[in-house]
Amino acid sequence: MHDLQKAAPSVTDESNVARYVLIALALGFLALFLVLPLAVVFTQAFSKGLGAYVAALTHPDALAAIKLTLTVAAIAVPLNIVFGIAASWAIAKHEFRGKSLLITLVDLPFSVSPVVSGLVFVLLFGAQGLLGPWLREHNIEIIFALPGIVLATIFVTFPFVARELIPLMQDQGSADEEAALTLGASGIRAFLTVTLPNIRWALLYGVLLCNARAMGEFGAVAVVSGHIRGETNTMPLHVEILYNEYNFAASFAVASLLALLALVTLCIKTWLEWRYADALAAGRRH
């Protein structure tokens, strides 16, 4: 890498003009597609003043949406952590047939459209779904209620933790754990004192991305929630409803909280990549 100030680039550099043009193109594109949309969120959120902003966020429906979003994430994320650790332990530390098929299946939810992710639960648990009649008989509500929202959220965030841990644990191998076991540690002890410290930063990384998606998921949750105000509206759904009612300032006020969550997520993620690059999987794909 060379500083722009340096004249006479070497043979493996583009001319200064080409460089300036490429940098301008890249930054222009990023400004147009990333910075401007973000700036709009905060400008619109405060367009009617701080009072309106606070009022929008403290409205009972907004508070209910915030509470529901936090509840859903608090259920979905820990369950996916447990799954991610179990899956990566089985896949990375052991050899068995059909492993690559299992990895593909774990990654599958990423390739499914959010709308389809919600639809499958409606077809299973909805009033006309396969289990619909049985659920109605037993007075169990899943669709248009909290369980459906949680299930759809778990589905769309399913691979996040596992896909961070699997490549890292495969890279690390199991020599450390074998040493611990040879020295008399139990399996649980070996996991807690050897494996967990080795994977903690990658785990945090996966949890961070999992949480951001869990709190921000829209399509899958929109299909299963039923949009009942104050009851089954998560924050992204509340943003949609307010926007469709032309209540733009309030809509962007709630959206600004979600944007803030995204910014905090990006900051911690960048810090992890910078500070603990070695402790994250080498070939990590986003």
Place this chain on the structure above:
Amino acid sequence: MSAIAEAPGQAGIGTGWRFREKSAIPGFVPAFAWTLIWLSFIVLIPLGALILRASGIGVSGFVDILSDPRVLSALRITFGLSFLAALVNAVFGLIIAWTLVRYRFPGARLADAAVDLPFALPTAVAGISLASLYAPNGWLGVWFAEAGIKVAYTPFGIFIALVFIGLPFVVRTVQPLIAEIDREIEEASATLGASRARTLRSVILPPLAPALLTGFALAFARAVGEYGSVIFIAGNLPYVSEIVPILIVIKLEEFNYAGATAIATVMLAISFVMLLAINLIQAWSRRRFGYA
């Protein structure tokens, strides 16, 4: 080292078929069992319910639903615009990745971190923000309106949203490979008299092609299924700016479960094909270039 690692496998072949190789590491059974149970309950059984439901529709039912001009038009709009958006992402993604790896300039680290914003920003937030940005009275919409171009509530608006959500896929797939390019090859090419442009075209671009193609496929696959960031800016006019995912939602709201199921099954099948295509590109790349 690899010989040691493979030793248990060799023993396995000698004693016949075996599901799992012996390992000193405990905990396989509970970890594997939980993986399978959770995978089945969350992913496999729900997707199975969709397939089961679809099988009840029958071939003629499928043909009826999918030959509806409104569905065909939504498919055309979704795939056409996703393709265009992924193409733009491939071009600008490559430029951005190259710039971030090769040049040092003020704000480079910030720009690098910002690339992931579409991953982190909830799609609904991106959706309303893009819609208000490109609305006829929005910051950018005003300029387009003066030029007589409508962006929001047209296919052009959908395209903008799809470019937004697809960008990180290309950048993050190509970036690590650019970082690994051996400068000596470029020096050799220059020494042999190639111009810088020739070196870029004949020496640097070919090995990047598989990653670029993978990034394109990932961006395309994401765009096809995208919902949240599109619906606000699209206007959702049938035959004009109606994408497939919103059509599924509309069918569902009309309690037309067969219609929603048939269209969703097509989307799911396309997801599988894209997943397969991406894996094939990576397998080909591994054979041809030694990395995926």
